[in-house]
Amino acid sequence: MPRLVISMGDPAGIGTEVILKALADPAISQQAEITIAGNRNILLETYDRLDSAANPENLNLLHIETPGSITLGTGNAASGEAGFRYLETAIDRTLSGEFDVIVTAPIAKSAWKAAGHIYPGQTELLAEKAGVNRFGMMFVARSPHTDWELRALLATTHIPLSQVPEKLTPEVLTLKLDLLIESLQDSFGITQPRIAIAGLNPHSGEQGQLGREEIDWISDWLEAMRDRFPQAQLDGLSPPDTMWVKPGQAWFGLGQVNAHDGYLALYHDQGLIPVKLMAFDRAVNTSIGLPFIRTSPDHGTAFDIAGKGIADATSMKAAIEFAIRLAKRKALSQSMKGI
Numbered sequence: 001m002p003r004l005v006i007s008m009g010d011p012a013g014i015g016t017e018v019i020l021k022a023l024a025d026p027a028i029s030q031q032a033e034i035t036i037a038g039n040r041n042i043l044l045e046t047y048d049r050l051d052s053a054a055n056p057e058n059l060n061l062l063h064i065e066t067p068g069s070i071t072l073g074t075g076n077a078a079s080g081e082a083g084f085r086y087l088e089t090a091i092d093r094t095l096s097g098e099f100d101v102i103v104t105a106p107i108a109k110s111a112w113k114a115a116g117h118i119y120p121g122q123t124e125l126l127a128e129k130a131g132v133n134r135f136g137m138m139f140v141a142r143s144p145h146t147d148w149e150l151r152a153l154l155a156t157t158h159i160p161l162s163q164v165p166e167k168l169t170p171e172v173l174t175l176k177l178d179l180l181i182e183s184l185q186d187s188f189g190i191t192q193p194r195i196a197i198a199g200l201n202p203h204s205g206e207q208g209q210l211g212r213e214e215i216d217w218i219s220d221w222l223e224a225m226r227d228r229f230p231q232a233q234l235d236g237l238s239p240p241d242t243m244w245v246k247p248g249q250a251w252f253g254l255g256q257v258n259a260h261d262g263y264l265a266l267y268h269d270q271g272l273i274p275v276k277l278m279a280f281d282r283a284v285n286t287s288i289g290l291p292f293i294r295t296s297p298d299h300g301t302a303f304d305i306a307g308k309g310i311a312d313a314t315s316m317k318a319a320i321e322f323a324i325r326l327a328k329r330k331a332l333s334q335s336m337k338g339i
């Protein structure tokens with residue numbers, strides 16, 4: 001069975017609640033050896049408030065002291081420091097071989113910053129501690145209507161919109177596309193993936209009238225990528241709005257559409273607005289390129305509903321189930337290679 005560690009996220013948010021709700025489902029908890037990296041008192045307090053949740057007394061726990069006092073619904077330096085320590089512990093124990101997989105509950109980047117930990121997100125801490133600089137942020141969701149699976153990689157992530165054009169270089173795009181192809185092949189078994197790639201500007205620039213990046217270099221880059229990755233079908237540059245029409249149709253079962261195996265969005269909201277519109281309740285954020293599997297729900301700390309008992313755990317369940325699916329696939333592939 002996969003050995004999975006769940007970091008508890010920001011204790012002022014809904015992380016603890018969605019973990020305990022998700023683990024109350026035996027279909028989830030019986031598929032892996034699960035340990036929580038978090039705080040015993042906060043888990044017990046959360047359990048006492050909920051009607052249907054796993055009892056922390058019956059769960060494996062790496063207890064980590066929480067510095068300062070935590071106020072539910074308010075992310076601050078204490079909650080940021082706590083969430084940082086939970087994740088650090090989960091990563092260190094995974095790197096030492098204790099776990100195969102990390103599932104992370106959400107943290108607030110602003111609370112990390114208040115605690116002096118300046119990272120764009122959890123992904124970058126995971127990559128830094130794992131010693132890799134080739135990694136990517138991918139979102140995966142299976143449609144409850146059609147079973148179709150949406151897979152979208154973000155070429156750039158947590159940067160101001162004004163910095164996107166300068167951070168988006170041929171090197172960055174090549175690295176992200178390479179990772180997306182590798183992931184579709186290795187983790188999803190799609191040997192010749194069909195990938196749609198978005199333009200940057202409205203209408204992919206409309207021949208330069210609405211932005212020049214497509215003409216200046218992105219179209220040439222894509223041509224070069226078709227030579228470099230002959231095993232993949234690379235379609236684009238898709239106008240960034242209409243690129244999501246077929247995925248929407250495939251998701252909701254609106255006719256026969258030939259949607260792509262993977263989507264490359266050039267910046268955070270270009271990818272995450274459509275993903276969350278379709279699948280906010282069930283999309284999974286997975287970090288690709290790390291030496292271990294990492295997944296997370298797609299939502300954040302939801303401070304506005306923390307402690308109210310109304311948080312939906314579907315995305316956390318999906319994150320755990322997807323992590324188990326990836327771990328089983330990895331174990332099978334390693335055993336076939338004799339590793």
Ligand SMILES: NC(=O)C1=CN([C@@H]2O[C@H](COP(=O)(O)OP(=O)(O)OC[C@H]3O[C@@H](n4cnc5c(N)ncnc54)[C@H](O)[C@@H]3O)[C@@H](O)[C@H]2O)C=CC1
Nearest residue numbers: 105106107108109110296298299300301302304305311312
């Ligand atoms: N994986 C992670 O660690 C992530 C962390 N964040 C962080 O979370 C903080 C808040 O971000 P927001 O943009 O407000 O997004 P959010 O996802 O926390 O909340 C957006 C809205 O959705 C609702 N919501 C979120 N999750 C829900 C759930 N499971 N059940 C029911 N309702 C839910 C919230 O109540 C809120 O109204 C930020 O500091 C951000 O950095 C955001 C996304 C992912």
Ligand SMILES: NCC(=O)COP(=O)(O)O
Nearest residue numbers: 120121122123124285296
């Ligand atoms: N928008 C996705 C997000 O905020 C998750 O980031 P990370 O903490 O997983 O790096």
